[in-house]
Amino acid sequence: MRLSTFFMPTSRDDPAEAQIVSHRLMLRAGMIRQASAGIYSWLPLGYRVLRNVERIVREEQDRAGCQEMLMPTIQSADLWRESGRYEGYGKEMLRIEDRHGRDMLYGPTNEEQITEIFSHYIKSYREIPKILYHIQWKFRDEVRPRFGVMRGREFLMKDGYSFDLDYEGARRSYNKMFVSYLRTFARLGLKAIPMEADTGPIGGDLSHEFIILAGTGESEVYCHRALIEQDVLGTDVDYDGDLAPEVARWTEHYAATDEKFDESEAAALGDDLVRARGIEVGHIFYFGTKYSKTMNAAVRGPDDEEIFLEMGSYGIGVSRLVGAIIEASHDDDGIVWPDTVAPFRVGVINLKAGDPKCDDACDSIYRTLRGTGCETLVDDRTLRAGAKFADMDLIGLPWQVIVGPRGIGNGSVELKRRDTGAREEVSIDSALSRLTESAGAGGPAAS
Amino acid sequence: MRLSTFFMPTSRDDPAEAQIVSHRLMLRAGMIRQASAGIYSWLPLGYRVLRNVERIVREEQDRAGCQEMLMPTIQSADLWRESGRYEGYGKEMLRIEDRHGRDMLYGPTNEEQITEIFSHYIKSYREIPKILYHIQWKFRDEVRPRFGVMRGREFLMKDGYSFDLDYEGARRSYNKMFVSYLRTFARLGLKAIPMEADTGPIGGDLSHEFIILAGTGESEVYCHRALIEQDVLGTDVDYDGDLAPEVARWTEHYAATDEKFDESEAAALGDDLVRARGIEVGHIFYFGTKYSKTMNAAVRGPDDEEIFLEMGSYGIGVSRLVGAIIEASHDDDGIVWPDTVAPFRVGVINLKAGDPKCDDACDSIYRTLRGTGCETLVDDRTLRAGAKFADMDLIGLPWQVIVGPRGIGNGSVELKRRDTGAREEVSIDSALSRLTESAGAGGPAAS
Numbered sequence: 023m024r025l026s027t028f029f030m031p032t033s034r035d036d037p038a039e040a041q042i043v044s045h046r047l048m049l050r051a052g053m054i055r056q057a058s059a060g061i062y063s064w065l066p067l068g069y070r071v072l073r074n075v076e077r078i079v080r081e082e083q084d085r086a087g088c089q090e091m092l093m094p095t096i097q098s099a100d101l102w103r104e105s106g107r108y109e110g111y112g113k114e115m116l117r118i119e120d121r122h123g124r125d126m127l128y129g130p131t132n133e134e135q136i137t138e139i140f141s142h143y144i145k146s147y148r149e150i151p152k153i154l155y156h157i158q159w160k161f162r163d164e165v166r167p168r169f170g171v172m173r174g175r176e177f178l179m180k181d182g183y184s185f186d187l188d189y190e191g192a193r194r195s196y197n198k199m200f201v202s203y204l205r206t207f208a209r210l211g212l213k214a215i216p217m218e219a220d221t222g223p224i225g226g227d228l229s230h231e232f233i234i235l236a237g238t239g240e241s242e243v244y245c246h247r248a249l250i251e252q253d254v255l256g257t258d259v260d261y262d263g264d265l266a267p268e269v270a271r272w273t274e275h276y277a278a279t280d281e282k283f284d285e286s287e288a289a290a291l292g293d294d295l296v297r298a299r300g301i302e303v304g305h306i307f308y309f310g311t312k313y314s315k316t317m318n319a320a321v322r323g324p325d326d327e328e329i330f331l332e333m334g335s336y337g338i339g340v341s342r343l344v345g346a347i348i349e350a351s352h353d354d355d356g357i358v359w360p361d362t363v364a365p366f367r368v369g370v371i372n373l374k375a376g377d378p379k380c381d382d383a384c385d386s387i388y389r390t391l392r393g394t395g396c397e398t399l400v401d402d403r404t405l406r407a408g409a410k411f412a413d414m415d416l417i418g419l420p421w422q423v424i425v426g427p428r429g430i431g432n433g434s435v436e437l438k439r440r441d442t443g444a445r446e447e448v449s450i451d452s453a454l455s456r457l458t459e460s461a462g463a464g465g466p467a468a469s
Numbered sequence: 470m471r472l473s474t475f476f477m478p479t480s481r482d483d484p485a486e487a488q489i490v491s492h493r494l495m496l497r498a499g500m501i502r503q504a505s506a507g508i509y510s511w512l513p514l515g516y517r518v519l520r521n522v523e524r525i526v527r528e529e530q531d532r533a534g535c536q537e538m539l540m541p542t543i544q545s546a547d548l549w550r551e552s553g554r555y556e557g558y559g560k561e562m563l564r565i566e567d568r569h570g571r572d573m574l575y576g577p578t579n580e581e582q583i584t585e586i587f588s589h590y591i592k593s594y595r596e597i598p599k600i601l602y603h604i605q606w607k608f609r610d611e612v613r614p615r616f617g618v619m620r621g622r623e624f625l626m627k628d629g630y631s632f633d634l635d636y637e638g639a640r641r642s643y644n645k646m647f648v649s650y651l652r653t654f655a656r657l658g659l660k661a662i663p664m665e666a667d668t669g670p671i672g673g674d675l676s677h678e679f680i681i682l683a684g685t686g687e688s689e690v691y692c693h694r695a696l697i698e699q700d701v702l703g704t705d706v707d708y709d710g711d712l713a714p715e716v717a718r719w720t721e722h723y724a725a726t727d728e729k730f731d732e733s734e735a736a737a738l739g740d741d742l743v744r745a746r747g748i749e750v751g752h753i754f755y756f757g758t759k760y761s762k763t764m765n766a767a768v769r770g771p772d773d774e775e776i777f778l779e780m781g782s783y784g785i786g787v788s789r790l791v792g793a794i795i796e797a798s799h800d801d802d803g804i805v806w807p808d809t810v811a812p813f814r815v816g817v818i819n820l821k822a823g824d825p826k827c828d829d830a831c832d833s834i835y836r837t838l839r840g841t842g843c844e845t846l847v848d849d850r851t852l853r854a855g856a857k858f859a860d861m862d863l864i865g866l867p868w869q870v871i872v873g874p875r876g877i878g879n880g881s882v883e884l885k886r887r888d889t890g891a892r893e894e895v896s897i898d899s900a901l902s903r904l905t906e907s908a909g910a911g912g913p914a915a916s
Contacts, residue, residue: 029536029599031590055586057541058573063586064539066601072539089476092511092519094504094623095542095606096563096575113568116543118575121560121610126505128543128565128575139502139510143478152476154513159542159606163568176541 023366024388025401030067032413043238044348045170047357051417053344060167060175067417068344070365072178075343076157078209078362079180086202086261088153088182093135095159099125101134105316114162128161133313133335136183140331141319144185147329150321151191153198155182157340171345172240172301178341184334187323189310192332196228196308197265199336203232203304204254204272210343211360212303212350215249217277219305228308228334233279236350239299244283246275247294301346308334351441357418358441366399368457369419371411373426375404383430387423387450394458415440423453470813471835472848477514479860490685491795492617494804498864500791507614507622514864515791517812519625522790523604525656525809526627533649533708535600535629540582542606546572548581552763561609575608580760580782583630587778588766591632594776597768598638600645602629604787618792619687619748625788631781634770639755639779643675644712646753646783650679651701651719654750657790658807659797662696664724666752675755675781680726683797686746691730693722694741748793755781798888804865805888813846815904816866818858820873822851830877834870834897841905862887870900 031052039056040046048054053068064072080090096118102108116128129135136154144150157180167175184195200216207214212234219231233243235250255268276291278284279300288295314320314331323329339346344363351358361367368391372384384400391398399419401410414422424436429447437453438445448456478499486503487493495501500515511519527537543565549555563575576582583601591597604627614622631642647663654661659681666678680690682697702715723738725731726747735742761767761778770776786793791810798805808814815838819831831847838845846866848857861869871883876894884900885892895903 027534027599029538029590029601052590055589057582058543058545058571061541061543063541063582065586066536066538069537069539087474089513090516091476091513092516094508094510096505096508096608096623098505116565116567118563118565120563121612124505135504135510139512142502143476143499152474154476161543165568176543 023399025399025403028067028399029065030417031065032416034412040170042169042172042345042349043352044172044345047348047352047416048170048345051357054171060164060173062171062174062176067365071344071347071359071363072341074363074365075210075347076178076180076340079206079338079340080157082202082206082209083155083180083182085205085257085259086153086198088155088202090156091154092156092158093129093132093139095128095161096126097129097132097135099127101138102127105134105137105313107134114164116161116163129158130160130162131335131337132156132158132181133183133333134317137313137317137319137331137333140183140185141314141317145321147187147321147323150331151184151186151195153182153184153195153336155180155336169240169345171341172349174341177339180338180340182336184336186332187321187329188332192308192310192334193228194265196306196334197269198261199306199334200230200269200272201255201259201265202261203306203336203338205259206338207232207234207303208254209362210347211362212347213250214303215243215245215277215300216272217243217245217279218273218282219279219307220281221307221309230273230306231279231302232304232306233300234303234346234350235298236301236346237299238349239301241300241302242280242283243278243298243300244280244288245277245296245298246291247296248275249277250296301349302339303343303346304336304338306334306336308332352418355412356416359418359420361420364420365417366397366419368396368398368421368423369414369417370398370400370423370425371407371414372400372402373407373410373424375402377427379430380425380427383425383435383450387425387435387454390454391457396458421457423457470846472846472850475514475846476512477864478512479863481859487617489616489619489792489796490799491619491792494795494799494863495617495792498804501618507611507620509618509621509623514812518791518794518806518810519788521810521812522657522794523625523627523787526653526785526787527604529649529653529656530602530627530629532652532704532706533600533645535602535649537603538601539603539605540576540579540586542575542608543573544576544579544582546574548585549574552581552584552760554581561611563608563610576605577607577609578782578784579603579605579628580630580780581764584760584764584766584778584780587630587632588761588764592768594634594768594770597778598631598633598642600629600631600642600783602627602783616687616792618788619796621788624786627785627787629783631783633779634768634776635779636757639757639781640675641712643753643755643781644716645708646781647677647716647719648702648706648712649708650751650753650783650785652706653785654679654681655701656809657794658809659750659794660697661750662690662692662724662747663719664690664692664726665720665729666726666754667728668754668756677720677753678726678749679751679753680747681750681793681797682745683748683793684746685796686748688747688749689727689730690725690745690747691727691735692724692743692745693738694743695722696724697743748796749786750790750793751783751785753781753783755779799865802859803863806865806867808867811867812864813844813866815843815845815868815870816861816864817845817847817870817872818854818861819847819849820854820857820871822849824874826877827872827874830872830882830897834872834882834901837901838904843905868904870904
């Protein structure tokens with residue numbers, strides 16, 4: 023893509039409405055534009071990142087054996103009356119009346135809808151277990167939407183639902199999602215720590231929030247150092263195998279959000295206690311037969327007995343993650359994208375657009391990189407060098423190739439890595455082979 | 470994917486509520502489930518097709534130089550008051566009040582929103598032309614939703630918008646979309662004919678509907694035989710070149726929907742007149758400064774003069790296309806997917822699940838095909854052969870590999886092509902090489 027034609031309206035000014043760094047940087051980088059309070063349009067640069075996050079979430083769900091479908095955004099109120107949640111949900115639910123006066127709503131979540139679908143079709147224990155998921159826009163009418171896409175009203179969420187015959191099965195599904203979430207966040211370049219969460223009136227110990235560490239995170243979190251240091255499983259994880267030991271490796275150490283913080287437990291960790299700021303990006307939850315009983319979702323067992331389905335739900339905030347990644351990965355100059363989610367892998371800066379040698383070199387680099395599937399943005403605008411450097415740092419592509427008249431005279435360019443800031447003068451060929459060689463980089467958990 | 474675990478609830482019974490064949494087959498094949506009137510959930514099989522259609526639409530938009538973004542589903546009513554369309558839009562607009570009493574709506578289209586975004590950022594003639602698009606769910610509160618996804622209330626649409634400085638520029642953008650639409654539909658396995666459409670109060674000759682021919686289509690259409698016989702441009706189309714001759718090749722012949730049918734014009738064609746049934750799947754429209762003037766969307770020209778943007782809009786019904794493709798491609802036994810959109814490329818039928826030789830052969834075929842990126846569904850259920858044949862024909866995968874105990878004894882399987890019904894007994898190796906060889910097939914316009 024050439025910046026002379028790409029719709030990427032960057033800005034030097036800090037927007038007054040943005041209180042947190044990710045919101046500020048997304049507005050400045052031309053990634054999003056507010057449509058109404060808590061509702062955003064994703065401009066081309068931002069949408070590329072959102073799609074990368076979505077793709078990684080999808081790949082890891084599929085790898086864990088989940089099946090993708092898509093439920094609509096608009097639901098019938100009757101479904102929620104059946105589960106008993108319609109009246110109680112409060113003002114966060116966007117309630118709608120259609121032209122025939124029927125009560126509808128914009129789905130804030132999908133437990134009711136998936137239970138209805140599943141129980142309509144699945145009648146026998148033989149078709150269990152299953153985990154279904156979708157990635158769909160949700161709406162929660164927050165009273166004070168803020169922090170950009172981190173707490174918007176219309177937001178993209180992956181929500182999955184597991185169906186099992188008994189607690190042991192539900193626990194296996196839960197463990198699959200537990201491990202799969204760790205892999206998902208690792209591939210997104212994030213360090214995620216699972217922390218026990220409230221299960222509410224249902225009780226039990228099966229609810230975890232996944233908190234990523236970010237200096238500017240929304241809440242304080244506490245955990246054992248080991249959780250920060252240990253690695254997640256690689257692509258060879260066997261989701262049909264016993265994942266309990268892996269889950270134990272992540273749950274045997276102390277970890278708590280400030281809501282669940284306990285002074286004496288934390289003190290017992292001594293020097294191993296880490297205090298940090300965190301952002302919730304995922305939540306997994308076992309809720310047993312809560313919906314299957316109220317909505318009469320049962321299958322027949324081997325002896326024709328009625329078995330109410332044991333269910334769990336598993337959410338990842340896909341649009342929120344774009345903000346969360348920036349909170350975890352930025353510096354004074356702008357965003358520092360992890361390789362896996364960057365909107366382009368390489369940014370080529372033409373320091374003297376209009377100079378035939380520089381133009382030719384940039385064209386040739388662009389064509390070569392594109393030919394190898396390496397997504398590249400060329401800054402071919404006629405602007406002063408300082409503005410180009412600033413924009414390229416702001417939008418945070420992992421690699422920069424700086425093409426100037428002096429270097430190009432002897433066939434060399436400057437290669438800069440955005441995260442370390444390391445710069446090197448290298449030949450064009452050597453730059454190209456470096457950029458295409460490292461195309462698979464993205465941490466130990468990359469697929 | 471293995472059918473023993475895949476969530477694909479097929480049915481033998483014709484659903485009473487379905488009046489047209491695509492709706493019937495989508496319900497029977499377990500592709501969709503109605504959530505409310507005109508609102509559908511896409512089950513895993515159906516969602517795979519929807520995503521394939523979406524991907525091809527996206528690829529062809531990108532190839533034509535359009536830039537993808539994403540606007541939200543919920544819009545502010547104020548935007549529509551500005552353009553003057555809020556009051557007049559009627560009951561098809563789903564109007565919503567949020568918790569603070571603000572008037573919102575579920576977007577039925579996005580002219581207002583894109584004009585607001587574009588004009589906020591783009592101030593100079595130097596940044597023109599641009600074509601922006603998004604693929605997003607829309608809502609139109611049809612009084613009588615029917616025909617399944619062909620006329621639903623919540624539907625997925627690609628809508629694009631072009632911004633130019635003058636009529637000539639707008640015409641070039643229009644031509645790009647004209648050619649790109651022909652390519653898009655050809656890749657989807659459809660024969661699409663552009664037909665002049667009403668431009669309404671704006672006038673002019675720049676509005677075309679793209680009609681695909683389908684025996685069970687919604688309306689009667691008339692056109693010159695040449696339009697059916699001529700091919701669309703291949704991947705080497707130059708979108709920066711002059712596309713007027715290509716557009717002329719498609720517009721010089723008579724073509725009309727029944728609304729615009731003229732007896733004497735049609736009679737003049739003699740034997741070249743083709744009468745057929747058609748389905749509208751796309752609509753492109755030049756509307757000049759209609760929105761830019763009411764919403765004050767102007768840029769500065771070379772002499773600092775104010776230039777109101779010349780705009781066009783370009784829509785493709787993405788979810789509707791899934792139904793339309795089935796209308797155009799089915800037989801008495803079920804759906805016949807074009808290769809490019811099929812939910813899986815190959816269906817492997819294990820005629821004797823549980824027999825070690827058949828199981829091993831199916832596993833080995835499945836693993837080999839998956840290894841080459843060929844999407845494969847294995848019917849490993851313990852059902853009688855007839856039911857498996859019926860289901861496989863119903864869901865319409867392009868290729869079937871039938872593995873039975875007799876053939877496997879001498880290393881052979883039956884290879885069946887769904888569209889022609891041609892069957893052949895071949896060795897496993899030969900079947901595999903045929904299936905992976907032809908993986909690029911999909912008509913002359915495939916990318």
